[in-house]
Each structure stands twice: as structure tokens, then as C-alpha cells.
Amino acid sequence: MAKRVVPEINAGSMADIAFLLLIFFLVTTTMDKDTAYLRKIPKKVESEITPPPVEEKNIYKIVINSKQVIQARDSIIKPEDISTLNSRIKHFYTINRGKKADRELNYPYYAYGTKELYSTNLQNQQNRLDALENQEQTDGNTEKLIEQTLAAIEKWQEKLDMMNLYTEFSGKKEMPEIAFEAHVRLESFVDTDYSAYVAVQSEVQRAVTELRDEEAESLFGTTWTTMNRYIIQNELEDTPELRQYKKHTELIETLYPLRLIEVKPKR
């Protein structure tokens, strides 16, 4: 049989089609990225018990008034000097870090966890749980207590794991932890500008991120920012790298927690 000659397809209009598609995409898409500060709103708690007052040394209070003038603790910061907030917040976090005596009285203290301490606590809770489970008479209260003890065991186990991770990478036997009451308190007025509020958020974020990045760099050789970005982008996958990064960022976030309280304006 004679070979059929396939006629050549005319591809002259291919460029036109491609141009059309290109222009369509140019028109319907944007280049700019959406970026934002992620925050959580605390859950509503209904209880009659007034919480005990927090000591003043543990609060870093920032107030922004309706003229965008900022008061951070006792100093007044003008809008153009807002970038000094960064170092002030870092100072608040780190002044007492590593100190056991001669602490600055007006700043949050640090607690120093050790493997022995966490192990003992874990063992104590375990013993308590055993005692509760072997009790002869049980009432409604027992179940509640067991639940509480289980939660405590989980918490101490987590702490112990973190301590082990910290010791493994830093070689230190003690893990410095800032007082759990320590927080940044951000107050604003009803007519404070959004831009001023975001600028303060930015400074708080910057201070904490820089501290975390430094710590992560010295412990793991990569920055917290890099690990965090990786986690957000690959959250749906389950790779060993992701699990490792999650553990590492968790440790870093325990060492430098971002505890920000945003207070609803009254006026």
C-alpha cells in the first residue's frame, strides 16, 4: 500500500491564540500579594470569680491615643519614633533572661526548667492518677480529678519533650522560660487610626520574630521565619521534615511566646 501523505497543519494562528490567552490572564489576575498579621480572639469566659491581679512587672502596656501618640510604659513615643518600640519590647523580654539574682525588679522574671524537675512533676501526677483510679468509693468529683490529672500529665510530658529537645541542641541543662503571666497589653481609643494600630502590631511582631529567629539560628541553624513559612505552605502534607519543623517551632515559641492582649477601647 502506498503511504498516505499527512498534510502539514498550518500553525500560523497558534501565536494569535497564545496571545489571546496571555492577554486574558494579564487582565484577570493581579501581582500583589495579600499579607496580614494573624491574631486570635480569646474565647469568651463566663465566670464570677475575679481573676487575681497580675503584677505590674509582667505587663508591657502600650496605649495609642486618638492622635496616634503612643505611651509605652512610662515613655511617650511620637508617631515618627514608633520604630523604637521594637528594641523596647526586646528589652522587656530579655532583660532578666539567664539571671537568677540581681534581677530587674520591674520586668518579668524567668523560670528555669530542668529535666529532673519535669520528671518529678510527671511522676507525682502519675502517682496521683494511680491513687485516684484505685480509690474504693468514686463520686462525680473523682472523674473530674482524673481528667485534670490526665491533662497535667500531658502538659508535663510536653514540657519534658521540649526540655530534651532543647538540651539536645543547645547542650544546656536548664531551659529559660519567661514568666507565664508576662504579656504585651495593647490599648487603643475608638478613633485611633488603623495604620497606627497596625504599626504597633508590626513592631511587636518584629521584636518577637527577631528574638525567635536569633534563637532558632543558634539552635537549629535555620530561622523561625523559614520554618514557619514551610509549615504554612505544606500544612496538608505529612512529611518527616514537617513534623520536625513543627517540633522545633514549638520549642522556639515556648522560649519566646507572643502573648498579646488587645483591649477593647472604652471611649
Place this chain on the structure above:
Amino acid sequence: MSKFKKDGGKPAPAINTSSLPDIVFMLLFFFMVATTTKEIDPLVKVIPAQGVGLTDLTPFKQRSTVDFVYLGEPLKGDASKFDKGVAVQYDGLLHPDGINYIGKWKLAKFNDKPAEMTDPKENIITCFKADEKVPMGVIFTARDILRDLDFNSIAYSASEMGNKNDYSIREQ
């Protein structure tokens, strides 16, 4: 006597354009990868606030776990018709109730999705894309409504400051 003979009689050789589609397709693919689709046409004027250390919301957008609320002066019409001069845009409309509508809007959006598609409430981020002059009182009102409905994740939108070292804050 010239060295370069003018052969006026022959026509210029045709330029080979067979690789033109390849070039255009390459451009096309570049734009497809480097850009994101436009969400909606804005109805309010938003000049973004500046900040550093921001989180990129693109992964959240791909998982469609982020809802945008736009706050600012309306582009068309009278700003004084709105409470405090701030119009609030939900998807494609400016609601006359302003910020107080946010609860209903969030619930409607949440209930519209089929049950197997929805993320838990606390994973859905509400992103405030506010103009730099928007007063914070409006946003705190929204925060209260969202808290009561257990939509606990919020985001304050801002644009990356880049190399310049100044926040653009209105002085008074």
C-alpha cells in the same frame, strides 16, 4: 564600484516566525504562575497600612479558609451616609448596616458550604482590609461579634514596608 551590491530586484527574505508561539506560551505560563486571580472589584477606597514581618495569606487563599472584609470610604456616593464615614464591603456589596452585618454574613458563608468541605470555625480567618484612616472602634465592634459566634481567627491586613523605614501614620 561599491563592495555591497544592491540586489534591488529580489524581495527581502521572510522572517521565520515559527518560534513565536513558543515565546508567547512561555510568557503566558510565567503570568499564570506568578499572578493570582482578582477577587472582586473594590467598592471602597483602601490605602493599605504598612508593616513588617507579615504572613503571606496565599496558602490560606488556596485552601479558601480566608474571608475578606473591606473597610474604607466608598468610591461612589456620599461617605456621610455611612456610620463614621466607613463603608463596609462584603464580597460584592456595601451593606447599609455596616459592620453589624458581619455576623450574619459569616454565618451565611459558613452554612452555604457543604458540610464535608468546611473547615472548623476556628480555622477560618476573617481578614480586615482596612484603609489606614479607619478608626479602630469599628474593628473592635466586629471582633466582639465574631467572638460571640466563635470565629476566633482574624487578620489585620497590611502591606510589606520594603526598604523605607517609615510607617505612614497621620499626624494631627
